[in-house]
Amino acid sequence: xxxxxxxxxxxxxxxxxxxxxxxxxxxxxxxxxxxxxxxxxxxxxxxxxxxxxxxxxxxxxxxxxxxxxxxxxxxxxxxxxxxxxxxxxxxxxxxxxxxxxxxxxxxxxxxxxxxxxxxxxxxxxxxxxxxxxxxxxxxxxxxxxxxxxxxxxxxxxxxxxxxxxxxxxxxxxxxxxxxxxxxxxxxxxxxxxxxxxxxxxxxxxxxxxxxxxxxxxxxxxxxxxxxxxxxxxxxxxxxxxxxxxxxxxxxxxxxxxxxxxxxxxxxxxxxxxxxxxxxxxxxxxxxxxxxxxxxxxxxxxxxxxxxxxxxxx
Amino acid sequence: xxxxxxxxxxxxxxxxxxxxxxxxxxxxxxxxxxxxxxxxxxxxxxxxxxxxxxxxxxxxxxxxxxxxxxxxxxxxxxxxxxxxxxxxxxxxxxxxxxxxxxxxxxxxxxxxxxxxxxxxxxxxxxxxxxxxxxxxxxxxxxxxxxxxxxxxxxxxxxxxxxxxxxxxxxxxxxxxxxxxxxxxxxxxxxxxxxxxxxxxxxxxxxxxxxxxxxxxxxxxxxxxxxxxxxxxxxxxxxxxxxxxxxxxxxxxxxxxxxxxxxxxxxxxxxxxxxxx
Numbered sequence: 001x002x003x004x005x006x007x008x009x010x011x012x013x014x015x016x017x018x019x020x021x022x023x024x025x026x027x028x029x030x031x032x033x034x035x036x037x038x039x040x041x042x043x044x045x046x047x048x049x050x051x052x053x054x055x056x057x058x059x060x061x062x063x064x065x066x067x068x069x070x071x072x073x074x075x076x077x078x079x080x081x082x083x084x085x086x087x088x089x090x091x092x093x094x095x096x097x098x099x100x101x102x103x104x105x106x107x108x109x110x111x112x113x114x115x116x117x118x119x120x121x122x123x124x125x126x127x128x129x130x131x132x133x134x135x136x137x138x139x140x141x142x143x144x145x146x147x148x149x150x151x152x153x154x155x156x157x158x159x160x161x162x163x164x165x166x167x168x169x170x171x172x173x174x175x176x177x178x179x180x181x182x183x184x185x186x187x188x189x190x191x192x193x194x195x196x197x198x199x200x201x202x203x204x205x206x207x208x209x210x211x212x213x214x215x216x217x218x219x220x221x222x223x224x225x226x227x228x229x230x231x232x233x234x235x236x237x238x239x240x241x242x243x244x245x246x247x248x249x250x251x252x253x254x255x256x257x258x259x260x261x262x263x264x265x266x267x268x269x270x271x272x273x274x275x276x277x278x279x280x281x282x283x284x285x286x287x288x289x290x291x292x293x294x295x296x297x298x299x300x301x302x303x304x305x306x307x308x309x310x311x312x313x
Numbered sequence: 314x315x316x317x318x319x320x321x322x323x324x325x326x327x328x329x330x331x332x333x334x335x336x337x338x339x340x341x342x343x344x345x346x347x348x349x350x351x352x353x354x355x356x357x358x359x360x361x362x363x364x365x366x367x368x369x370x371x372x373x374x375x376x377x378x379x380x381x382x383x384x385x386x387x388x389x390x391x392x393x394x395x396x397x398x399x400x401x402x403x404x405x406x407x408x409x410x411x412x413x414x415x416x417x418x419x420x421x422x423x424x425x426x427x428x429x430x431x432x433x434x435x436x437x438x439x440x441x442x443x444x445x446x447x448x449x450x451x452x453x454x455x456x457x458x459x460x461x462x463x464x465x466x467x468x469x470x471x472x473x474x475x476x477x478x479x480x481x482x483x484x485x486x487x488x489x490x491x492x493x494x495x496x497x498x499x500x501x502x503x504x505x506x507x508x509x510x511x512x513x514x515x516x517x518x519x520x521x522x523x524x525x526x527x528x529x530x531x532x533x534x535x536x537x538x539x540x541x542x543x544x545x546x547x548x549x550x551x552x553x554x555x556x557x558x559x560x561x562x563x564x565x566x567x568x569x570x571x572x573x574x575x576x577x578x579x580x581x582x583x584x585x586x587x588x589x
Contacts, residue, residue, distance in 0.1 A: 056364050081422055135345050147423065150434045157413060158420045161366060165396040168370040174342045180367075181349045188365040197419060200366070200404065200411040205393050210379035216389055220397055220411075228412050231401040236393055239422065248333075252341060260342050264335030 056190040061101075061110040061131075063089040068118040074146040075124075076116050078241040081147070082204070082217070083187065084159040084195035098127075098255040105131040112186040113254075116141075123269045126245065128186055129254045136255055137179055139213070139245035140266070147240030154219030154237035156202035161189040163200055163220075169208035175250055175261040176208060202239060211265045213245040359407060368396045 060083055064076050068091070080086050087108045092101070092115070105113050115127040124144070129136040145152065164187060170180040187204060189196050201221070207214040218236040227233035248268075250261040267275075279286065355361045356369065376388045404411045423431075516524075533540040579587065 130349065134349055148427070150431050153431045153435065155421050155423045155428060158422045163396070163400045164365065164367045165393060166367065166369050167392070168373045171369050174339050175337065178342050178346045178349070180369075181346055184355065184365050184367050185349070188367070191364050198410065199413040199417075200400075200409075201413055203393060203397065203400070205389065205396070207374060207389055207392070209374060209376055209385070212379075214389070216393070218390075218393055222412070225415075231398045231405070234394070234397050234401070236390055236397070250342070252345065258338075258341070259336050260338045260345065262333050262336040264333065266333065 054190060054192040054194065058085055058112060058185060058188075058190050059108070059110040060086050060112040060114055060186050061089060061105050061108055062086045062114045064091055064116040065118055066091045066094055067121055068116065068124070069121055071144050071146065072116055072118050072124045072141075074148060075141070075144050075241055075243065078147045079114060081158065082162070084189055085193050101127075101129075102131055102254055112182075114186060119269075125248070127255070128182055130182060130185065131254050134254060135178060135182060135260065136249075136251040136253070136257075137182060138248045138251070140248060140269075142212075142244040142246060143242070145240060145242045149240060152238050152240045152242070154202075154221075154239035156219050156239055157197045157199060159189070159195050160197040160199050160201055161191070162187075162217075163203040164188050165203055165205040167207045167209075170206065173208075175247070178250060178260075179213070179247070180206075203236075211246075211263070213247065215245060216242050362403070363407065363409070366400065368400050370396065 062076060062080050062083065064073065068076070080088060087110055089104060089108070092104075101113060101115060105111070111131050113127070113129050113131055115129075117125045117127065119125065124141040126139045126141050127136060128139070164184060166180050170176045183206065202217065202219050205216045205218065207216070217239050219239050221235050221237060222228045222230070223233045223235050246266055247261075247263050248266050249259055249263070252258045252260050353361055355365045355367050370392055374388055374392065376385050379385060401411055421428075532543065532546070
């Protein structure tokens with residue numbers, strides 16, 4: 001309180017009188033000699049104080065392969081912004097084998113990796129792995145909307161820890177449980193990380209729908225400034241990025257090892273293209289098929305003969 | 314696994330397509346999960362929860378069609394909102410601050426410049442909606458106003474016609490319509506003259522000018538005997554039109570000045586002297 005009183009005196013506006021000015025100057029000079037040690041009252045500010053040290057040392061290596069286009073590159077940049085515990089690497093050569101990523105991670109002392117691999121400049125695959133012994137997840141990324149899109153209007157503190165949210169399916173299905181564990185470790189910012197900020201004003205949501213994982217990133221804001229402390233009156237605005245992950249495989253080791261899970265419903269882009277070409281390739285065959293289908297349909301739509309039809313002629 | 318294959322075939326329209334066979338090693342998946350998380354569920358223990366901040370949904374999503382964007386995003390939003398309540402409740406219990414105070418300024422994920430663009434876009438959208446509404450309203454109001462105006466004009470024309478008809482009727486039949494034209498002192502039986510009577514005070518500007526300066530007798534354009542025999546044009550000029558081209562420029566100018574304006578109207582000096 002004494003300190004506060006001193007502050008108020010120092011901040012009081014100088015009076016118009018010349019004599020008073022001189023007096024004020026003298027008072028200020030006295031103030032400077034006996035400067036308060038805590039002018040911003042940091043000792044009272046509870047929110048800046050760190051209670052424990054950074055113990056959960058997760059470091060995630062985020063990088064891309066060569067041949068990524070602008071959208072994939074921006075997605076990688078957005079992921080890096082979301083993860084204050086990330087480290088980055090220059091683009092990975094396609095000629096290098098995937099297991100060399102383990103060595104890169106060791107050099108950077110990272111224990112998680114998020115690797116974006118692009119094929120043909122149009123398909124993006126995301127590998128999430130736990131580096132020394134852990135599993136590897138391979139996804140194909142669809143429907144990428146980056147943070148730079150003006151339609152996604154939210155904003156959050158850079159480096160604040162997100163709340164992670166998983167759908168119910170992530171606690172029921174076996175391979176999804178493993179995915180949840182690994183995604184949590186890779187994406188959640190460890191507590192008391194030096195680059196992390198104190199508040200929790202955003203959340204990353206993972207939903208399981210149509211056999212794919214849908215990822216959304218929302219900002220948590222109160223409806224009106226008076227509702228700040230009311231958990232019932234919060235509004236979510238979407239920040240970027242938003243994308244869909246199609247699970248392909250889970251490998252036992254890090255970029256190596258036995259396949260623990262392979263998705264039967266996954267259609268690779270090559271398979272899709274092959275199918276499309278087959279449909280368009282021979283129109284004569286297609287026409288025959290269509291004719292056959294029509295015949296079948298007409299047969300199925302026939303009514304049985306009604307004896308009453310002949311009752312009245 | 315057989316069911317998966319059948320479902321796949323059905324999905325692709327019954328045509329065989331190259332795909333990877335399904336593998337699902339349940340035991341190995343369990344083991345791997347155990348190794349990864351050391352068997353600890355992060356949501357049970359408060360300390361462990363603070364390290365990862367994970368919330369899992371109690372209920373499934375309940376969206377049938379993944380292609381229906383609105384319903385799907387709405388379901389996502391609602392689920393996330395309920396998760397917010399859970400998370401913030403837990404943080405309140407543990408005494409963790411989650412809301413950012415107003416005086417805490419730090420770097421945000423998106424720059425101020427980007428947020429300006431977002432704001433401009435939102436404002437632009439709202440304004441375009443408003444402008445479209447305004448335009449629609451103006452259009453309908455104009456149509457309505459036009460209809461009203463047309464009706465009024467028609468009404469007035471009808472009224473005029475009716476009143477004129479009444480007056481002519483009355484005149485024919487000799488009925489006096491004093492009760493109708495109370496405010497007016499018009500004697501209906503006396504015809505209103507179109508021309509001014511001589512000596513009337515009100516004279517038009519045209520008539521006054523004619524009286525003062527004389528009615529301008531413009532040359533008749535018709536090629537009749539009178540117009541071709543009209544020599545007034547000749548008398549005022551000396552040497553005719555084409556005569557004094559080379560020599561008589563000064564003389565013609567002087568002569569012209571001598572007989573200028575009207576029919577021998579004396580000049581300014583002469584008029585002044587005459588007045589004085």
